[in-house]
Amino acid sequence: MPVMLDSALPSDQPSPATQSGEVGGVQVFDLHPVEEDFRETILTCLQQQPKAVPAKCLYDKRGAELFVKITQQPEYYPTRTELKILAEHGAEIATHLADGVLVEYGSGSSKKIGTLLDAVTKAQRPLPAYVGLDISQQHLVESCEALASQYPGLATVAICADYTQPLSLPEISALRGKSKTAFFPGSTIGNLQPDEAVAFLDNVAQLVGPGGGLLIGVDLQKEKAILEAAYDDAAGVSADFALNLLHRINGELGANLDLEQFRYRAFYNEAVGRIEMYIESLVEQSASVGDVMISFEAGERLLTEHSYKYSPDGFAALADRAGFEMTSSWVDAEQLFLVAYLVARGQ
Template sequence: MARTEPLRLHDLEPSTEEFRQAVIDGLSGQPKTLPCKFFYDAEGSRLFDAICELPEYYPTRTELGILSRNAPAMAAAIGPDARIVEFGSGAGVKIRLLLAALERPAAYVPVDICREHMMAAADGLAADFPDLRIAPVCADYTRPFALPSIPGADTGVTVGFFPGSTIGNFSPAEATAFLARARRLLGRGSMMLVGADVPKDAGVLEAAYDDAAGVTAAFNRNLLVRMQRELGAELDIELFRHEARWCPRNRRVEMHLVSLSRQEIRLGDRVFAFDRGESIHTENSYKYSVPEFRALAGRSGWLPAQTWTDAAGLFAVHLLRSG
């Protein structure tokens, strides 16, 4: 059956003023920081899709392999008529594997901060799954938002889908708070599928976040490009170098923009001074063993139900049930 109506967007995209305030707050602190959620404008989303194809970046292909092999078992655990809510939907590659395996999925709600990228992916899914109700939400999913009402899509379980190890971008306390908030949003009897990266050799981790082709460096520096274009910030992008660091004590990879000289960033009447070697901390990616992640999920009110991993134990996909 062909789809006859255009997709209706629920638009809660962060404003330019929110971006400006986040930059001011982040660069005013010590150490200086910028929120990684602002990576994802149209260009940042394109660059991230390119990162996922890189030979060094094992998480995407490893998780895709886990989903390809285990989607039938995941679908059996979820049951028929499910409503799927994907946090940070991106290009919509992984959700296709789950939707194809599910029995009569009732609805799909992609939630993403980048409107353009999300709508392109949603349109493609609408063409390939013409009977599926799709209700895109442009929003910052790290903040509270409401799910759209979808008539006829409330007979099965509601399932959160959070692949890609994006949960690792939160600190453990933030991850616990996010999962607790997601549990309340999804409601009683809900489930959640979460991808989580596993600790491994430092060389493998650092290469994954600092590839030889420089795509991750461009992705990181795109934050500075956005500041220039959208906020009118005065800065020299060439004086910042991308750096990825594995911090074993915190079990996380950190991404930084390191200043190559003494310099300033000007934003309106605000001036932010940098020493040579000083950095802007832009992203963390925490790594969790299977027991560690199950314990974290438990602290947020979820009950660990099942875990699927690859043969080498590089990555894990966890199925959680609301407690």
Template structure:
């Protein structure tokens, strides 16, 4: 029997500390095209805001993926087989995971790797009581860096890496390929990965999902500056930047920026960063895919599609992957 207390005792805490956050912020703001890593959106408040985003009328990915999962989980469970160790990258609230673990045949363990300790603990509190026979082995860490996956008490037949929410779309080019290669290593030779990908569609529908009418996404984005002010001592004027998310049809991605509203200076770690009016800080990409563009990424990462399932309205996909023959 696995309990919440058991899971908390098994928790591996590799949360990035203040110095890592500071170093990443200074490096990003020092670039000609200023950037801040989107992984730092997810402090406790940011995680709560993102969960609210997933319930907005405009944000279609979560509800579309949940509906698609409900339709195809029996097929996924058949293909994965019994006694899997599920390793999830970015556990979030655990809503999708609960359905997956419930559908699989006698899964032995679940390892969520999540940068937000608050989100990680929340998902474990949801899942552990509902799935007492699944060993919970949570890891609080940045999954974009190599993470040692804990071994379950009972041997697993294979690993299934679960990466829903089209989170892969937050990574551009070489970073996406590197993450997929790391995923292949985590899966092992006989493992599988189940990935959610958002598909290219009407740009107006996509843009609306990242600019909800209630301004929750804008608050989520701006919370990154609040976090920096609190945790590393910057002095961002929270009224001096606004959220902007636009879809590039040439690059098939949402590009989210925090845009300076006037000429201003921001101070951090003894450095001064001067902003012109209208100057952006790039804080997130959200790539959308075609079959061709996604397959091109997989080929470079040494992966291939075992099975695919699509929702059509709006277009969204789930892909089951394995390591390709070398």
């Protein structure tokens, strides 16, 4: 469904979101995080050595849909494990969310929030308002619309923004004066380098304010074989997801990259505790991206994503650097995944 958009550009200062429209019971705000910089970002990234793009470039509409498909693959344990933890400990988690606004960063299909909303409703502590925040606008709005129709008592707000930028919530009655808890599931924190993760958590701490909460899903360090299978599934969906970037560059930037001449690779780098995901050129080749020629050596790799894995103590120490104290945590029986509740300390 089309959305009426105003312009409000992100800056170094928290961006006051400008209302863009109301769709299917959802108040929509758009900070235009992608359009103006996708071309510039891609050209810079493809001309640097080694080639690397920020993970956010992977999430156009098709990328967001492919990510959902990844989460349904048998090898991809994080989603089902996190959902199980949220469902099993929902009553306890609900006590932390009491009557406030829940702001979900990187909300995607807004599936996990359903498990939480059911838990808080069951615990008779229904949430008054939900804010979904994602860079992939169409997917965000459609997911929030579905949520609003499923939970009619919930004020639902969609903000299309880049969560790596400082952000403040719109001044609307549904959100004004309420305590705030951030929700960052999916171990998406792992896509950020540790210093970037601290900067991100620092922005979250500013948004929720002293005493505000953060409920976060974090993938744990584990056996290499389990990790590599999760990020390179047998059905090839992870590969399609990464290679969709080339498809997106061709479509949006008038490029002629030959998708048949690239393949996807994923490795666990144990020394630094992260999965590294690449698109690898099968041959020496060049392609035009708009009016710029880009060359690849045979075997040259373009880094598309990192996914850092943490120990519970390692993550608590990282969050501490951003002023968050881990006050509760839950891990599944196989110790695959951590869900943690953290509280922002005062200044």
